[in-house]
Amino acid sequence: MDEIEGWWVIAESRDVGRAPRSVTRLGERIVLWRDERGVLHAHDARCPHRGVDLGEGRVVRGELECAYHGLRFDTSGRCVAMPCEGADARVPPRMQIAPRVVREERGLVWMWRGPTRDAPLPWPDAMPSHDRRAWTRTMTWDVPLSRVMEAMLDVHHFPFAHRRFSSGVGPRLDPWRVREEDGVVRAEGTMREERASRGWDVALEARLPGIVFLSFAPWLGGFVACTPIDAARTWIVVRFFVDVPLIGALLARFALWTELTLVQPDDERMQLRTLRARNDLSECTLVRADAAIVAWDRLAAKARQRATSARSSSSATRA
Ligand code: FES
Ligand SMILES: [Fe+2]
Structure with missing residues (x-):
């Protein structure tokens, strides 16, 4: 598996609409989803409850809901609702999904891999930044x-x-x-x-x-x-x-x-x-x-x- 540090293209922007979408890149399953403002987020796709792919779920009021038992996660990856346990239930610390660093530019979704993250996008000088033509x-x-x-x-x-x-x-x-x-x-x-x-x-x-x-x-x-x-x-x-x-x-x-x-x-x-x-x-x-x-x-x-x-x-x- 390639572990080179940098911005990797992992999807096209148009692939991620209102519904979450999971992709396998760099050996990991990653769920891509948009909050209410349309901002893109990416997390480890495995639901920490019983492992269902969160790409099967939906977005409800800006939170990612698992398709199986409806556990919900906010944009930081924290579990904010466990409907089967009731509104006052204590959320176990492990019940969270790891966020990934992503940015959306030039019609593409880029994911950062590596310890630092201040590198510019690896965009070729001769390629126009817009996608007209x-x-x-x-x-x-x-x-x-x-x-x-x-x-x-x-x-x-x-x-x-x-x-x-x-x-x-x-x-x-x-x-x-x-x-x-x-x-x-x-x-x-x-x-x-x-x-x-x-x-x-x-x-x-x-x-x-x-x-x-x-x-x-x-x-x-x-x-x-x-x-x-x-x-x-x-x-x-x-x-x-x-x-x-x-x-x-x-x-x-x-x-x-x-x-x-x-x-x-x-x-x-x-x-x-x-x-x-x-x-x-x-x-x-x-x-x-x-x-x-x-x-x-x-x-x-x-x-x-x-x-x-x-x-x-x-x-x-x-x-
Ligand atoms: S597997 Fe996701 S809520 Fe149960
Ligand atoms: Fe060729």
């Missing part, structure tokens, strides 16, 4: 996060894995300039025919904990946020934007439909057909064109180490 969809891959990131940072598979859609895209990735600065991997280069000097210019950037931005053309970009469901599966949200007045959103919708329906299944299939016992790069024989994947692997490994040492120092402080 954009369209968003989600998908789930039965592939662990590290391998999903590997797939997202891979450009040179295009003329082969997507042979049906890649006419005109040459097989050689050259130049391919990759650098890591301030926790961001940036890569830019050209897919071209062996003897051509020009080709398809591509640029990408990847930010912790699992954000990728792909620039296919100056007017077409894709934002991808990858979050583990558990150690084996990954939830992925993809937003395309097409910088064209009036019909940008429509074009983005069409481009995204094409990408997710016709193109991405090939990417997932390549991962599912990968015969590696480990999910890291240790069994691979890497080449120059894999440089962005290698840079990400290093960055993520450092972030994982930082998270592990922060956890061990905070448990040492508690001891």
Whole structure:
């Protein structure tokens, strides 16, 4: 399970309406719900009474009510009513649900994971912050996060894995300039025919904990946020934007439909057909064109180490 500190995208805002909704992210079941003012809250989804998923419940006067016996919790996670015990009943101290730190921005629900929480949202510089001229969809891959990131940072598979859609895209990735600065991997280069000097210019950037931005053309970009469901599966949200007045959103919708329906299944299939016992790069024989994947692997490994040492120092402080 990935324990990298940071803001993880865990849902789309539009997924959470008046009814609570539970999702599994980072190996945990989390209930998302809105109070009377529409403010989003997130808690551990397991009802402390007898364990029913609180996503099955409802919101009553700004409190989250469990579907089974009607116990109610306020926005801090405290149990404020146990109808079966009467209004004067003493609430056991364990009868509470742990809150999660979340914020809702850019049409997405972000959950903080880690001891500190002052980091900015990992939003790519080139991606507009509004979602006009954009369209968003989600998908789930039965592939662990590290391998999903590997797939997202891979450009040179295009003329082969997507042979049906890649006419005109040459097989050689050259130049391919990759650098890591301030926790961001940036890569830019050209897919071209062996003897051509020009080709398809591509640029990408990847930010912790699992954000990728792909620039296919100056007017077409894709934002991808990858979050583990558990150690084996990954939830992925993809937003395309097409910088064209009036019909940008429509074009983005069409481009995204094409990408997710016709193109991405090939990417997932390549991962599912990968015969590696480990999910890291240790069994691979890497080449120059894999440089962005290698840079990400290093960055993520450092972030994982930082998270592990922060956890061990905070448990040492508690001891
Ligand atoms: S299981 Fe939730 S109220 Fe009983
Ligand atoms: Fe692909």
